[in-house]
Amino acid sequence: MNKYLEQLIQLSKFDKEIDEFIPRVESVEKTLRTTKEKLEQTNIAIANIDENLEELKLQKAKTNTHISEFAAKIKEVAKKGSQAKSEKEIKALNLEEEIAKEQLQAANEEIQRLEKIEANKTESKEELEKVVAEISNELIKIEAEISSELQSIEKERKEIYMKKDKLIGEMNQKILTFYEKIRKWARNTSVVPVKKQACYGCFMQINDKTYSAVIKGEDIVTCPHCGRILYKETQE
Ligand SMILES: [Zn+2]
Known part of the structure:
Protein backbone atom coordinates (compact mmCIF):
# COMPACT_ATOMS: atom_id res chain seq x y z
CA MET A 1 0.00 0.00 0.00
CA ASN A 172 3.96 15.22 3.43
CA GLN A 173 2.58 18.72 4.00
CA LYS A 174 0.47 18.75 0.83
CA ILE A 175 -1.22 15.47 1.70
CA LEU A 176 -1.84 16.70 5.20
CA THR A 177 -3.52 19.86 3.90
CA PHE A 178 -5.59 17.76 1.53
CA TYR A 179 -6.76 15.58 4.44
CA GLU A 180 -7.54 18.57 6.68
CA LYS A 181 -9.71 20.05 3.93
CA ILE A 182 -11.81 16.87 3.73
CA ARG A 183 -11.91 16.57 7.50
CA LYS A 184 -13.51 19.99 7.77
CA TRP A 185 -16.78 18.57 6.49
CA ALA A 186 -16.37 14.80 6.79
CA ARG A 187 -14.99 14.83 10.37
CA ASN A 188 -14.21 11.26 11.42
CA THR A 189 -15.24 9.71 8.13
CA SER A 190 -12.60 11.48 6.04
CA VAL A 191 -10.73 8.27 5.30
CA VAL A 192 -13.11 5.36 4.78
CA PRO A 193 -12.89 1.72 3.69
CA VAL A 194 -14.47 0.33 0.57
CA LYS A 195 -16.68 -2.68 1.22
CA LYS A 196 -18.66 -4.56 -1.40
CA GLN A 197 -17.46 -1.93 -3.91
CA ALA A 198 -19.21 0.81 -1.93
CA CYS A 199 -17.76 3.88 -0.23
CA TYR A 200 -18.30 3.57 3.52
CA GLY A 201 -18.63 7.32 3.84
CA CYS A 202 -21.53 7.99 1.51
CA PHE A 203 -22.50 4.32 0.97
CA MET A 204 -22.69 4.67 -2.78
CA GLN A 205 -21.40 2.14 -5.24
CA ILE A 206 -18.11 3.14 -6.91
CA ASN A 207 -17.23 2.43 -10.53
CA ASP A 208 -14.91 -0.40 -11.57
CA LYS A 209 -12.03 1.88 -12.49
CA THR A 210 -11.99 3.58 -9.08
CA TYR A 211 -12.49 0.26 -7.37
CA SER A 212 -9.50 -1.33 -9.03
CA ALA A 213 -7.37 1.70 -8.16
CA VAL A 214 -8.44 1.33 -4.54
CA ILE A 215 -7.53 -2.35 -4.57
CA LYS A 216 -4.11 -1.62 -6.04
CA GLY A 217 -3.52 0.93 -3.32
CA GLU A 218 -0.75 2.68 -5.26
CA ASP A 219 -2.34 6.11 -5.27
CA ILE A 220 -4.54 8.12 -3.00
CA VAL A 221 -8.03 7.62 -4.41
CA THR A 222 -11.08 9.65 -3.48
CA CYS A 223 -14.73 8.66 -3.78
CA PRO A 224 -16.18 10.04 -7.06
CA HIS A 225 -19.47 10.77 -5.26
CA CYS A 226 -18.45 12.41 -2.01
CA GLY A 227 -14.71 13.06 -2.22
CA ARG A 228 -13.63 11.06 0.85
CA ILE A 229 -10.31 9.23 0.77
CA LEU A 230 -10.82 5.53 0.08
CA TYR A 231 -8.85 2.45 0.99
CA LYS A 232 -9.34 -1.25 0.66
CA GLU A 233 -9.87 -2.70 4.07
CA THR A 234 -7.30 -5.40 4.76
CA GLN A 235 -8.77 -8.39 6.46
CA GLU A 236 -7.72 -8.78 10.03
ZN1 LIG B 1 -18.33 8.39 -0.99
Whole structure:
Protein backbone atom coordinates (compact mmCIF):
# COMPACT_ATOMS: atom_id res chain seq x y z
CA MET A 1 0.00 0.00 0.00
CA ASN A 2 1.02 3.57 -0.71
CA LYS A 3 2.96 4.96 2.27
CA TYR A 4 1.01 8.23 2.24
CA LEU A 5 -2.27 6.37 2.28
CA GLU A 6 -1.12 4.27 5.22
CA GLN A 7 -0.22 7.47 7.09
CA LEU A 8 -3.63 8.97 6.28
CA ILE A 9 -5.44 5.90 7.60
CA GLN A 10 -3.40 6.06 10.80
CA LEU A 11 -3.90 9.81 11.18
CA SER A 12 -7.66 9.51 10.76
CA LYS A 13 -7.69 6.81 13.45
CA PHE A 14 -5.84 9.08 15.87
CA ASP A 15 -8.22 11.95 15.13
CA LYS A 16 -11.19 9.71 15.74
CA GLU A 17 -9.76 8.46 19.03
CA ILE A 18 -9.12 12.03 20.16
CA ASP A 19 -12.73 12.99 19.38
CA GLU A 20 -14.01 10.00 21.33
CA PHE A 21 -12.62 11.46 24.54
CA ILE A 22 -15.20 14.25 24.46
CA PRO A 23 -18.29 12.07 25.18
CA ARG A 24 -16.30 10.13 27.77
CA VAL A 25 -15.47 13.29 29.69
CA GLU A 26 -19.06 14.49 29.30
CA SER A 27 -20.55 11.30 30.67
CA VAL A 28 -18.24 11.44 33.69
CA GLU A 29 -19.18 15.05 34.34
CA LYS A 30 -22.87 14.32 33.87
CA THR A 31 -22.92 12.01 36.90
CA LEU A 32 -21.47 14.80 38.99
CA ARG A 33 -23.93 17.34 37.62
CA THR A 34 -26.96 15.09 38.23
CA THR A 35 -25.95 14.48 41.85
CA LYS A 36 -25.37 18.18 42.44
CA GLU A 37 -28.81 18.96 41.03
CA LYS A 38 -30.39 16.37 43.30
CA LEU A 39 -28.71 17.99 46.30
CA GLU A 40 -29.87 21.43 45.24
CA GLN A 41 -33.47 20.28 44.80
CA THR A 42 -33.52 18.65 48.23
CA ASN A 43 -32.17 21.83 49.81
CA ILE A 44 -34.90 23.83 48.07
CA ALA A 45 -37.52 21.43 49.45
CA ILE A 46 -36.11 21.96 52.96
CA ALA A 47 -36.18 25.73 52.52
CA ASN A 48 -39.85 25.48 51.48
CA ILE A 49 -40.69 23.50 54.61
CA ASP A 50 -38.85 26.08 56.72
CA GLU A 51 -41.05 28.76 55.19
CA ASN A 52 -44.17 26.72 56.00
CA LEU A 53 -43.00 26.21 59.57
CA GLU A 54 -42.44 29.94 59.95
CA GLU A 55 -45.96 30.61 58.68
CA LEU A 56 -47.40 28.01 61.09
CA LYS A 57 -45.59 29.68 63.97
CA LEU A 58 -47.27 32.99 63.13
CA GLN A 59 -50.69 31.34 62.86
CA LYS A 60 -50.20 29.66 66.21
CA ALA A 61 -49.16 32.93 67.86
CA LYS A 62 -52.25 34.64 66.46
CA THR A 63 -54.54 31.84 67.67
CA ASN A 64 -52.91 31.91 71.13
CA THR A 65 -53.66 35.64 71.34
CA HIS A 66 -57.29 34.86 70.57
CA ILE A 67 -57.31 32.18 73.26
CA SER A 68 -56.15 34.70 75.91
CA GLU A 69 -58.76 37.16 74.71
CA PHE A 70 -61.57 34.59 74.95
CA ALA A 71 -60.39 33.45 78.39
CA ALA A 72 -60.32 37.04 79.61
CA LYS A 73 -63.79 37.57 78.21
CA ILE A 74 -65.13 34.54 80.08
CA LYS A 75 -63.62 35.83 83.33
CA GLU A 76 -65.07 39.26 82.73
CA VAL A 77 -68.53 37.86 82.03
CA ALA A 78 -68.37 35.74 85.19
CA LYS A 79 -67.47 38.82 87.22
CA LYS A 80 -70.33 40.78 85.70
CA GLY A 81 -72.65 37.83 86.33
CA SER A 82 -71.93 37.95 90.05
CA GLN A 83 -73.03 41.58 90.07
CA ALA A 84 -76.02 41.17 87.76
CA LYS A 85 -79.36 42.31 89.07
CA SER A 86 -82.10 41.55 86.58
CA GLU A 87 -83.12 38.27 84.97
CA LYS A 88 -82.66 39.87 81.53
CA GLU A 89 -79.13 40.93 82.37
CA ILE A 90 -78.21 37.41 83.57
CA LYS A 91 -79.62 35.89 80.42
CA ALA A 92 -77.63 38.23 78.20
CA LEU A 93 -74.44 37.48 80.15
CA ASN A 94 -75.05 33.74 79.89
CA LEU A 95 -75.34 34.03 76.15
CA GLU A 96 -72.16 36.07 76.01
CA GLU A 97 -70.36 33.47 78.10
CA GLU A 98 -71.58 30.65 75.87
CA ILE A 99 -70.32 32.35 72.74
CA ALA A 100 -66.92 33.06 74.31
CA LYS A 101 -66.61 29.40 75.41
CA GLU A 102 -67.41 28.17 71.93
CA GLN A 103 -64.85 30.52 70.46
CA LEU A 104 -62.28 29.33 72.98
CA GLN A 105 -62.91 25.73 72.09
CA ALA A 106 -62.65 26.43 68.37
CA ALA A 107 -59.35 28.23 68.94
CA ASN A 108 -58.00 25.32 70.99
CA GLU A 109 -58.94 22.92 68.21
CA GLU A 110 -57.22 25.20 65.73
CA ILE A 111 -54.03 25.06 67.81
CA GLN A 112 -54.19 21.26 67.78
CA ARG A 113 -54.68 21.22 64.02
CA LEU A 114 -51.71 23.54 63.47
CA GLU A 115 -49.50 21.48 65.78
CA LYS A 116 -50.34 18.33 63.86
CA ILE A 117 -49.32 19.97 60.58
CA GLU A 118 -46.19 21.29 62.25
CA ALA A 119 -45.24 17.80 63.46
CA ASN A 120 -45.71 16.35 59.96
CA LYS A 121 -43.65 19.08 58.36
CA THR A 122 -40.89 18.68 60.92
CA GLU A 123 -40.80 14.94 60.24
CA SER A 124 -40.55 15.52 56.49
CA LYS A 125 -37.78 18.00 57.08
CA GLU A 126 -35.81 15.51 59.15
CA GLU A 127 -36.15 12.92 56.40
CA LEU A 128 -34.93 15.38 53.80
CA GLU A 129 -31.99 16.32 55.98
CA LYS A 130 -31.01 12.65 56.06
CA VAL A 131 -31.20 12.61 52.25
CA VAL A 132 -28.98 15.69 52.08
CA ALA A 133 -26.39 13.97 54.27
CA GLU A 134 -26.48 10.87 52.05
CA ILE A 135 -26.13 12.85 48.82
CA SER A 136 -23.31 14.92 50.28
CA ASN A 137 -21.39 11.75 51.12
CA GLU A 138 -22.10 10.38 47.66
CA LEU A 139 -20.84 13.62 46.15
CA ILE A 140 -17.51 13.34 47.95
CA LYS A 141 -17.08 9.80 46.58
CA ILE A 142 -18.09 10.81 43.06
CA GLU A 143 -15.70 13.75 43.05
CA ALA A 144 -12.81 11.50 44.05
CA GLU A 145 -13.72 8.94 41.37
CA ILE A 146 -14.11 11.61 38.73
CA SER A 147 -10.78 13.19 39.43
CA SER A 148 -8.97 9.85 39.00
CA GLU A 149 -10.99 9.00 35.91
CA LEU A 150 -10.33 12.37 34.31
CA GLN A 151 -6.64 11.95 35.07
CA SER A 152 -6.50 8.61 33.28
CA ILE A 153 -8.41 10.02 30.30
CA GLU A 154 -5.97 12.91 30.18
CA LYS A 155 -3.04 10.49 30.21
CA GLU A 156 -4.48 8.45 27.34
CA ARG A 157 -5.22 11.60 25.40
CA LYS A 158 -1.66 12.87 25.81
CA GLU A 159 -0.28 9.58 24.51
CA ILE A 160 -2.40 9.76 21.38
CA TYR A 161 -1.50 13.39 20.81
CA MET A 162 2.16 12.46 21.02
CA LYS A 163 1.73 9.67 18.46
CA LYS A 164 -0.25 12.01 16.22
CA ASP A 165 2.39 14.76 16.43
CA LYS A 166 5.10 12.25 15.55
CA LEU A 167 3.12 11.02 12.55
CA ILE A 168 2.37 14.54 11.33
CA GLY A 169 6.08 15.34 11.51
CA GLU A 170 6.77 12.49 9.11
CA MET A 171 3.96 13.34 6.70
CA ASN A 172 3.96 15.22 3.43
CA GLN A 173 2.58 18.72 4.00
CA LYS A 174 0.47 18.75 0.83
CA ILE A 175 -1.22 15.47 1.70
CA LEU A 176 -1.84 16.70 5.20
CA THR A 177 -3.52 19.86 3.90
CA PHE A 178 -5.59 17.76 1.53
CA TYR A 179 -6.76 15.58 4.44
CA GLU A 180 -7.54 18.57 6.68
CA LYS A 181 -9.71 20.05 3.93
CA ILE A 182 -11.81 16.87 3.73
CA ARG A 183 -11.91 16.57 7.50
CA LYS A 184 -13.51 19.99 7.77
CA TRP A 185 -16.78 18.57 6.49
CA ALA A 186 -16.37 14.80 6.79
CA ARG A 187 -14.99 14.83 10.37
CA ASN A 188 -14.21 11.26 11.42
CA THR A 189 -15.24 9.71 8.13
CA SER A 190 -12.60 11.48 6.04
CA VAL A 191 -10.73 8.27 5.30
CA VAL A 192 -13.11 5.36 4.78
CA PRO A 193 -12.89 1.72 3.69
CA VAL A 194 -14.47 0.33 0.57
CA LYS A 195 -16.68 -2.68 1.22
CA LYS A 196 -18.66 -4.56 -1.40
CA GLN A 197 -17.46 -1.93 -3.91
CA ALA A 198 -19.21 0.81 -1.93
CA CYS A 199 -17.76 3.88 -0.23
CA TYR A 200 -18.30 3.57 3.52
CA GLY A 201 -18.63 7.32 3.84
CA CYS A 202 -21.53 7.99 1.51
CA PHE A 203 -22.50 4.32 0.97
CA MET A 204 -22.69 4.67 -2.78
CA GLN A 205 -21.40 2.14 -5.24
CA ILE A 206 -18.11 3.14 -6.91
CA ASN A 207 -17.23 2.43 -10.53
CA ASP A 208 -14.91 -0.40 -11.57
CA LYS A 209 -12.03 1.88 -12.49
CA THR A 210 -11.99 3.58 -9.08
CA TYR A 211 -12.49 0.26 -7.37
CA SER A 212 -9.50 -1.33 -9.03
CA ALA A 213 -7.37 1.70 -8.16
CA VAL A 214 -8.44 1.33 -4.54
CA ILE A 215 -7.53 -2.35 -4.57
CA LYS A 216 -4.11 -1.62 -6.04
CA GLY A 217 -3.52 0.93 -3.32
CA GLU A 218 -0.75 2.68 -5.26
CA ASP A 219 -2.34 6.11 -5.27
CA ILE A 220 -4.54 8.12 -3.00
CA VAL A 221 -8.03 7.62 -4.41
CA THR A 222 -11.08 9.65 -3.48
CA CYS A 223 -14.73 8.66 -3.78
CA PRO A 224 -16.18 10.04 -7.06
CA HIS A 225 -19.47 10.77 -5.26
CA CYS A 226 -18.45 12.41 -2.01
CA GLY A 227 -14.71 13.06 -2.22
CA ARG A 228 -13.63 11.06 0.85
CA ILE A 229 -10.31 9.23 0.77
CA LEU A 230 -10.82 5.53 0.08
CA TYR A 231 -8.85 2.45 0.99
CA LYS A 232 -9.34 -1.25 0.66
CA GLU A 233 -9.87 -2.70 4.07
CA THR A 234 -7.30 -5.40 4.76
CA GLN A 235 -8.77 -8.39 6.46
CA GLU A 236 -7.72 -8.78 10.03
ZN1 LIG B 1 -18.33 8.39 -0.99
